[in-house]
Amino acid sequence: MKTTILGATGFVGQRFIQLLQGHPWFEVTVLAASERSVGKTYADAAHWLMDTSRPDAVGQKTVVACTPEAVEKAGGVDVVFSCLPNELAGPTEEAFARAGLPVISKASAHRMDADVPLIIPEVNPDHDGLIAAQRKARGWSGFISCDPNCSTTPLALTLKPLLPFGVKRVHVTTLQGLSGAGYPGVASLDALGNVVPYIGGEEEKIERETGKILGRLHPEQSRIETAKIEVSASCNRVPVLEGHLENVFVEFDSDVSVSQVREAWDQFQGAIHGLKLPSAQPPIVYRDEPNRPQHRLDVLTGKGMSTTVGRLRSDGPRRIKYACLSHNTIQGAAGGAILHAEVLKANGALG
Ligand SMILES: NC(=O)c1ccc[n+]([C@@H]2O[C@H](COP(=O)([O-])OP(=O)(O)OC[C@H]3O[C@@H](n4cnc5c(N)ncnc54)[C@H](OP(=O)(O)O)[C@@H]3O)[C@@H](O)[C@H]2O)c1
Incomplete structure (x- = not known):
């Protein structure tokens, strides 16, 4: 075409x-x-x-x-x-x-x-x-x-396999690469050796879009029933070229173990699995090392089309936390x- x-x-x-x-x-x-x-x-x-x-x-x-x-x-x-x-x-x-x-x-x-x-x-x-x-x-x-x-993508993708557990509330802090601002983007004197804790409009986009993506197509196919998940985002521009890393904190309706979450991600193949689409890659790749994912090492996982997840741990009763990383101009754009x-x-x- x-x-x-x-x-x-x-x-x-x-x-x-x-x-x-x-x-x-x-x-x-x-x-x-x-x-x-x-x-x-x-x-x-x-x-x-x-x-x-x-x-x-x-x-x-x-x-x-x-x-x-x-x-x-x-x-x-x-x-x-x-x-x-x-x-x-x-x-x-x-x-x-x-x-x-x-x-x-x-x-x-x-x-x-x-x-x-x-x-x-x-x-x-x-x-x-x-x-x-x-x-x-x-x-x-x-x-x-x-x-x-581009920052909504890894969040919604990693939450999707967790929906059966009853996701109630999500807090996310992002560390977003410079290419997310396009070219010429952020002035070098603002970006180098610096972190800027503000990206105009970004937090609202993550907070709004996640519920729509994770929502359900109404049986009459005329609208989306938004998922009832409270999302709160805090966005930072960091001096790396490509990749958005996110620290995610999830609260569920009931108790969920770390191993249940891990199993849900491991088994998740995505809704297009089996269609053999030319650009498809494993959507979620989990890394067990305690210091991953990292921008420099993981951003090109699955030719930049996979979200790399790691650091899954309990955050108290009914709560878990993890880190995820996605290539913002490939998977995210x-x-x-x-x-x-x-x-x-x-x-x-x-x-
Ligand atoms: N960068 C990312 O990681 C990313 C991720 C997801 C979504 N997005 C979205 O993708 C879009 C493009 O982002 P980008 O990073 O590629 O921005 P960019 O590098 O600033 O590129 C902007 C493009 O739009 C064109 N343009 C600007 N003003 C125009 C006008 N008045 N009429 C027609 N074309 C015009 C520019 O053409 P000229 O060269 O002729 O000016 C250029 O081709 C934005 O909506 C952005 O929010 C970006």
């Missing part, structure tokens, strides 16, 4: 280009970005930041505007990946859905819309059942399906969105 990336010159856009190189189902055919880049070759417009070479064919493409008309003029596509700034993504993604295209979005603009799925492929791919209701309500033949915030598109294709939602 032919794809476009809206925001192709940014950090996440580049990760999409890197991960889609040689993909068996999706080919990057149109690159779109801001007026600053439109009309330039991608090589001139984008300051390439990936650790593999920029594909030659991509470098020679001319960047177009983020409108359905410009993308159509450049050859047209079947699928849209959006990694636009949040404030711009809302109306732009709607224009593409109205033009009949499926939009897989990394931006936050539509994540909490009642008729828009918010999907982690291994956790709640069935929420794509909302797409029909969205089309009907909005009168468009395309659709928008969103990915969560481009890789997660590509897997999301793969599951939609496998389920027939991409046509």
Whole structure:
């Protein structure tokens, strides 16, 4: 299928280009970005930041505007990946859905819309059942399906296998890598040798999104019944390049042992297990060493598509605590969105 990336010159856009190189189902055919880049070759417009070479064919493409008309003029596509700034993504993604295209979005603009799925492929791919209701309500033949915030992903993923124990309350403290702020991101004088205990809007996103992802698709497939879990987040920017590490404290309705939790994670294969999707990796990998996971050692586990978990211990009656780590621009952004598109294709939602 032919794809476009809206925001192709940014950090996440580049990760999409890197991960889609040689993909068996999706080919990057149109690159779109801001007026600053439109009309330039991608090589001139984008300051390439990936650790593999920029594909030659991509470098020679001319960047177009983020409108359905410009993308159509450049050859047209079947699928849209959006990694636009949040404030711009809302109306732009709607224009593409109205033009009949499926939009897989990394931006936050539509994540909490009642008729828009918010999907982690291994956790709640069935929420794509909302797409029909969205089309009907909005009168468009395309659709928008969103990915969560990059710091929500490892939290919701590691909580999913624990839901049968009755998860009641969750506290999470994050240590988030610099690439989470895009490029050029946090000024070096703020970032180096420093920890900044504030990331605008991040805590609210984790607190809101987790319940929607862990919720249940209503039998009429018209809305999500949000999981009744109290989530409180505290977010920190730390001077590592990639990876968000999280210290998670969970309180259950009743007593749960550490070994029960460990067994639940070990047995968790994810909702897409068996579909043999090209980007799928083991969703959760547990490490027994007392000092793991670590950004430098574990962030690329499962090609950056696995959440590494460790330090599971009791925190008193009905409570446990653990640490988890996820690659924010692979599992938490481009890789997660590509897997999301793969599951939609496998389920027939991409046509
Ligand atoms: N970084 C992460 O780890 C991460 C993880 C999950 C989700 N996200 C989300 O993904 C999105 C992109 O993040 P990023 O880190 O890639 O940001 P970024 O590096 O700042 O890239 C922003 C992209 O948007 C384009 N853009 C900016 N203003 C535009 C406009 N007015 N019209 C059209 N295009 C415009 C830029 O194009 P020009 O180069 O032409 O300016 C660039 O391609 C954001 O919504 C972010 O919240 C990021």
